[in-house]
Amino acid sequence: MRTHSSLRWLRALPATVTALALLATLLVLALASNGGARGDLENTAADPGSAGGIRLVQANIKSGMSLDRTASDLGQVFAQLPDFITYNEVSSRPDALLAPAGYAIQRTPGTYTGATAVVWDTTRWTKVASGTYNITNVWGKTKKQKVHWGVRYANWVTVRNAEGRTVSVVAVHFAPPSKYTSGLTVPSYQRMAALAQSLSAHGPVLMAGDVNVNFRTAAYPRNEIAALGLVNVFDLFGVAPATHDSGAVIDHAYLYQGDPLLPVTNLTTTGLHSDHHLLTVDLGNVGPRAGAFAPGWVSNKDDRKATARLVKSAIDQAPPGSALHLATKKLAGKSVYKAIVNARARGVEVQIITGHRKATDLDRKLAKLLGTKKKHKSWAKRKTKWSAYGMPRALVLASTSGGTRAVRIDFNRSWVPKDQKRPGSTAQIRSDQFGYDEMFIRFFAAVGRTI
Numbered sequence: 001m002r003t004h005s006s007l008r009w010l011r012a013l014p015a016t017v018t019a020l021a022l023l024a025t026l027l028v029l030a031l032a033s034n035g036g037a038r039g040d041l042e043n044t045a046a047d048p049g050s051a052g053g054i055r056l057v058q059a060n061i062k063s064g065m066s067l068d069r070t071a072s073d074l075g076q077v078f079a080q081l082p083d084f085i086t087y088n089e090v091s092s093r094p095d096a097l098l099a100p101a102g103y104a105i106q107r108t109p110g111t112y113t114g115a116t117a118v119v120w121d122t123t124r125w126t127k128v129a130s131g132t133y134n135i136t137n138v139w140g141k142t143k144k145q146k147v148h149w150g151v152r153y154a155n156w157v158t159v160r161n162a163e164g165r166t167v168s169v170v171a172v173h174f175a176p177p178s179k180y181t182s183g184l185t186v187p188s189y190q191r192m193a194a195l196a197q198s199l200s201a202h203g204p205v206l207m208a209g210d211v212n213v214n215f216r217t218a219a220y221p222r223n224e225i226a227a228l229g230l231v232n233v234f235d236l237f238g239v240a241p242a243t244h245d246s247g248a249v250i251d252h253a254y255l256y257q258g259d260p261l262l263p264v265t266n267l268t269t270t271g272l273h274s275d276h277h278l279l280t281v282d283l284g285n286v287g288p289r290a291g292a293f294a295p296g297w298v299s300n301k302d303d304r305k306a307t308a309r310l311v312k313s314a315i316d317q318a319p320p321g322s323a324l325h326l327a328t329k330k331l332a333g334k335s336v337y338k339a340i341v342n343a344r345a346r347g348v349e350v351q352i353i354t355g356h357r358k359a360t361d362l363d364r365k366l367a368k369l370l371g372t373k374k375k376h377k378s379w380a381k382r383k384t385k386w387s388a389y390g391m392p393r394a395l396v397l398a399s400t401s402g403g404t405r406a407v408r409i410d411f412n413r414s415w416v417p418k419d420q421k422r423p424g425s426t427a428q429i430r431s432d433q434f435g436y437d438e439m440f441i442r443f444f445a446a447v448g449r450t451i
Helices: 017-029 065-080 185-202 222-227 233-237 306-316 336-343 361-370 416-423 433-446
Strands: 054-060 084-088 101-106 117-121 127-139 151-160 166-173 204-210 229-232 251-256 264-270 276-283 297-299 323-328 349-354 379-382 394-401 403-411 428-432
Touching: 054 065, 054 166, 054 204, 054 251, 065 276, 065 297, 065 433, 084 204, 101 151, 101 222, 117 151, 117 166, 127 166, 127 185, 151 185, 166 323, 185 204, 185 222, 185 251, 185 297, 204 276, 222 229, 222 276, 229 349, 233 251, 233 264, 251 276, 251 297, 276 336, 297 306, 306 394, 306 403, 306 416, 306 428, 323 336, 323 433, 336 349, 349 361, 349 433, 361 379, 394 433
Parallel strands: 054 084, 166 204, 323 349, 349 379
Antiparallel strands: 054 276, 084 117, 101 117, 127 151, 151 166, 204 251, 229 251, 264 276, 297 428, 323 394, 394 403, 403 428
């Protein structure tokens, strides 16, 4: 299981969201240590070896983006709890950023050889072999181009899980049509297929990347691709959502010769700061990935009490010895307070920030129940101004809840019954190390506590 990094060694926190994003990116992702002020947090996603399934994420992280936007996009990547990630446009990004603790990366450093990368979860998969493979080698560029678009490399890895199953994963990024790269689409597929054929002797081969040809247009060489033994997941799943801001479907994933043991059971896209969308593909019986709180959205559209119940549920399912970090701009009604009382009684450490300008009866009760010393394990504080720290209107951070580790739930409305029942009340659930640690930093910054 993947253990979450510690934040104990942070000594000071900046006061701006941008600086917080920098810390969250460079310190939480790039450097990992053991233990932690909030306990050791583990990823409880089901073992895909025993379940027979694999989750693949394809991410084109647009080059030239700011560090905080890059960090946000990578947070979305790891929120999917992937087995494998195929990256594009990452030659200038450091390995430690792309593959934090619990993951490993394969690519050959360099402007061209390092532009693609494969990342895998080392708690589930062990490397058997890896390499870098030339796709096209056509030189020539305009004065506006920084690199030669026709020079492309794939990176690949062959891994084995505890059940003895071997899988190979290939990250590609084909050249877009231009003055110097006309006619390279089919040769690129041919080279990718040749690599896949050689790797297939060891087991299934998965390939993914930005192929720069729209699946929905006549330019997509369907017959040639089929003849090469490449099977597109869009054809297997029957849906091809847009993967680019333009509406085009240019990020693809393929299986070599298909695999009856790896049917496509789910396929989704997620918007990013990058001009490409995240493509997440489940192959086989992936099974439950995150206990009771799987990543996703909860809305009160069809059930006016849905988001309000979610607050109480996350608190109620926190087990003894776990930690809850809660925040809400307003707190009204007794249900959340009673849930906190019960959680504390069963041995859950609770820290809560409320945003009332004047202390309310509930604030005073919380202060009496939890204390107010922020260096203790449990406390209640009032802080009216936290917008500078990038916190939502209400927040749950649970080290463990409902069998899920590192639960983060962002609410767009305060924990007031009438507000939760208003149309448009939503909550986003995450259960990934990056997202939890990012908000953990902001939570403690809001009360001026060093970690």
